[in-house]
Amino acid sequence: MPDSALWLLPPPTHPLHATLSTLISSTLPSTEPSAASDRVSPHFFAPHMTLTSGISPSLYRDDPQAWLDSIPWPSAKQVRVRFEGPRVQSQDVFVRRCFIKVRLDGVREIAGLARAWGVNGQEDVVPESKTDEWLREWPRVYGPHVSLMYGDMPLDDDKLVEVTELVEKAGILLSEKNSKCVWSGWDGGVVWLVETGSNHIRDWKSIAKRELS
Template sequence: MPGSSLWLLPPESHPLNPILKNHITTTLPAAFPREAASSPRVVPHFFPAHVTLTSAIPPEVYGDDPQGWLDRLPFPGGTETGTGTGKERRVKVRFERIASQDVFYRRCFVKVEFDGVREVAGVARAAGVLGEEVKVGADGEVSFGEETEKWLSSWREEFGPHLSLMYGNEPILDGALREVTKIVQQAGIKLRDETEEHGKDSDGLDGWDGGVIWLVPTDKSISEWGKPIATRKI
C-alpha cells in the first residue's frame, strides 16, 4: 500500500482491544484458514484492530516531524464550546454488520456507521492527501472544502468506514460470513444491523468513543504495521 495511513484505534484500556486482537490473530484464522491467508500457501496476516481514516499520505506531508504534524490536525473532540458544557463532538465508532468485498484489505470486516467518524476522516483526508483547508468555527464545528466533501461522499458509497478482521485473496461465501457474525457476537460484540433484524436489543460492546489515532507507514510490510511513527489520543 503506497504512502502512510491514519488509523483510529480503540482507547488503550477499552475492553474491545483484547477481544479484537484475539479474533484477528487466533480465532478467525483458526476457523477460516483459507480465507484468512493471502493465498493457500501463506500464513494469515496479523494487524492491529483499527478503522482506516485515510491512506496514501505522502511522507513529505509530515516530513521529519510526524508527531508535530499529527498534533496540529484539527480533529474533533470534547464539546463544541470547549468548556465541557456544549454539544459533545467526540468521535463515535459504532458497529453495523459483518461484510466482505473482493479486495485484499477488505476481505472480511465490520462495517462502521459513517456519521460518527465523518469529521475525523474528513480532517485526515484533507490534511494528509488533498492539501485542502479545514475550517473550524468558534463552536468547534468543522467544515470542509469541495474536494474533501466529494471524497467523503465517494468513500461512503464505495466502502466507507470499517474495521478489518481478515485480509486475503480468497472469496468469503455467505455461509462463512454468517459464521463470522456468530463468532463475533458470541465474543460479546454487538452489531446494530443484526440486532435490528432480529427485533430485539442485546447487551454487548457496539464500538467505542474517542480513541487513539496512529500514523502508520503502510508502504512497509504488513508485519511492521504495528509500529506507528506518531500517535494521538482524541
C-alpha cells in the same frame, strides 16, 4: 519512503481493543484451513478503522509526531464509532476480506479532517471541495469499516455466518436482536500515523500517535 495512513483505534482501556485484537490474531485465523495458501494465510494487525490512506511522507518529513499533533482533531466525545450489521461482510479486496461496517455519521468529521490534512492540502472540509466530494463518494466506493481479516480470497456465505457467530459470541453487537452482545462500538480513540507502503504487513509500523481527549 512508503506512503502512510491514518488509523483510528479503540481507546487502549476499552474492552473492544482486547476483544478485536483476539479475534484478529487468534480466534478467526483458527477457522482457516490448516494448509492455508498465501491467499488465506493470517495477517496480524492492530484493530482499527482507517480514516484515510495515501499520505505522502513529505507532509511530516522527519517529525511525524509534530505533524500529527498539529491537526485540530475533534474531541473524544465527538467521535462515535458504531458498527452496522446485521453481519460481517466480505469483498474481493485484500484489506476488506472480512470486515464490520461502521456508520458514517459518527466518524464523518474526523475522517474528513484526516483526508483534508493528509491528502488534499486543506485545513477544513469546505463545501464542494475535494474533501467534501470524497466524503460523498467514500461510503459507496470504500466506506468506514473495521477489518477482521486480510486476504485475496473472499469469504462465502457459510463462512460469513460462522465468522458473524464468532464475532457476536465475543460480545460485539451486530444485530439488535442479539441481546447477549454488549459492544456496538466505541467513542473517541487513538489516531495512529502508520507507514503502510510495504508489501509485508509485518513491516507496517506506527510512527506517531495522538489520543483524542
